[in-house]
Amino acid sequence: MSSPTTTTEPATRQIPPTMRAVVVHGPGDYRLETRPVPQPGPGELLLRTDAVGICASDLKCYHGAAKFWGDENRPAWAERDRIPGHEFVGTVVAGDDAALAKRGIGLGDRVACEQIVPCWECKYCLEGAYWMCEVHDMFGFKGYDGAMAEYVLVPTQALVHPVSRALEPQVAAFAEPLSCAFHAVERAEIKFGDTVVIAGAGPIGLSAIAGTRQKNPLRIISLDVVDAKLELARRVGADIAINIAHDDAVARVKELTGGYGADVYIEATGHPSAVPQGLNLLRKLGTFVEYSVFKDPVSVDWSIISDDKELDVRGAHLGPHTWPAAIKLLEAETLPMAEICTHQFPLEKFQEALDLVGDSSGASIKVSIIPSWANTEESAE
Template sequence: MSTTTPAPEAAAQSGLPETMEAVVCHGPENYTLERVPVPVPGPGEMLMKVEAVGVCASDLKCYHGAAKFWGDENRPAWAQKEITPGHEFAGIIIRADDEATAHHGVDVGDRVTCEQIVPCGQCRYCVRGEYWMCGPHDMFGFRNYHGGMAEYLVVPKIARPHRISKDLPAHHAAFAEPLSCSLHAVERAGITFDDIVVIAGCGPIGLGMVAGARAKAALTVVALDMSDDKLALARKCGADVTINVGKQDAVQLIKDMTDGYGADVYIEGTGHPSAVGQGLNLLRKLGRYVEYSVFGSDVTVDWSIISDDKELDVRGAHLGPHCWPAAIKMLEAGILPMNEICTDQFLLKDFQAALDLVADTAGASVKVSILPGRTPE
């Protein structure tokens, strides 16, 4: 596994620096920037020079301890100590043997971004083609594989890399991961031409959901948020209607739009418990609810709304399987206002400031990124 690092001499012999800077997770609110040996790829593996890594809300929740950590009493765990975080990354392949390039269809010098999951290929889910639900569920930046908050990263043979244009700014290229997740949530909704679709949340994931719903040619795409600035950005991503839930009654407005029936589809992308009940209440009977978020606390709702009242379809969405080519195509085509979505970039040494900015939910930031390859000006 890629949690181990070789002796510094191995890196030196390959022409690489002996050490690099990397963020290391030692537990909740205990992340440190350290000098560690540069990893050396084994047979069938590739070495990436990381250009950019996005900071995700799940990174923040893990940092603050909402995740369960290996080594703690609570199990099962989905995060591991001594791992470098960061699962939304893009970079240049600088080392790879013939086995790796043939297997992945990637050449040295290509820019790639990788799916978050590192599927085992052997469990029931992988064998059935459902690799994103892999049983062991190893993930870059969380379990068994170091993530992108470092100068270099090993791409294992069982990873799922995708080439992406070098013409994009690196932090835009790294947005392929959250965008693919957004598109998968949209796919799970089964949107049709006559649907009124409501997207809750206009953060990075929600904005991608808005763009995805618009690409599906839904009749009306409605975006909900508490920030007027983010709602304006949602319109640029394809929303027809925006509602500030801090100032307006979203449930009533949606019912007014639909002759009292309610929306056909609700996709939850806020991670706030109140958004769950909101969605159940604004959907019509036989509507479709899609839950994407990772919650930091328990959620309680009246389940009779799902069953006896409305007979809703409630679906989960996890990661971005099969949506990466579409996400990359959207980014390369310039469909999204990426300069406005990617609001803040930090040096690797300032990773803590990046995490703190993501935590500032009242702030104006949308997508926060770290650029490990950039040096202070």
């Protein structure tokens, strides 16, 4: 299908007083509205949004998952009257000299922002673990507006990373999920002789395969239920792809490993069934890394983790210290990004974009919004 044309106006153009933005009014109630363009204060930047990806967590927030809106067991950390969108890149269009110098950038440069906006004052920030900030403000969810808008404000505390303007905007925005998956890979402490199983061949799963490929283990096994995604997993770096709708993944992995099981399992589906699957196909003393955001609680047999196998179970959150490596891999243009970034939409079609992310048929992989596109009858494929 044909696609709208991306504008390439200079960063120094006049900034309008208002902008189009998607605004959260509550679960299932997102609206396109006209909002004032944010005015950057001392140390802040204003970006014209080049692209913003839609994450599975965006969709789960939209559908009202307790992880975001809270229940009797956890506080809410999604806010109403907030502009969503945390996977973004943008062009710097305003900022004082101090804000530019601090980040080593200039007007007209493209930057990506880390999802979290650390407070830099809590115990975790002071210890260097900024991604676990106790305040935990995040673009698009809590504290700061995200980038499903024509412009986005970057506060002084935010972390930014330069990204080449030669990349298609939706590819540049993929730096966020790629860096997150790289962190999951680092948490796994993969060794050369390892068999690594990665559950899911969506954006995070494919990114985890790409990161694991850089570690060069003995074999990488991708699990999914969509053959087209498994074929793409092979192109990204998987040695073996197993369709768990047709094959017994546990039996296949044990067959490949002399009956022992995998050394490492990275869960990147967000589906509850993927958790016991991983526990069962790991060998004794194996490592389980969980990266997904689950819509519902997950129950497992903890005896497998303790008495049966003495597993090392690790969580992974965001992408600390991995952004430069993720951006470098994107800029090398070695990944099949045209097949990963499958769909792009204008702001006016944000609902269609959200619905496509929720389509379980495998019709899309990474869906993005390009705010500079005019509304048309077609989306890009």
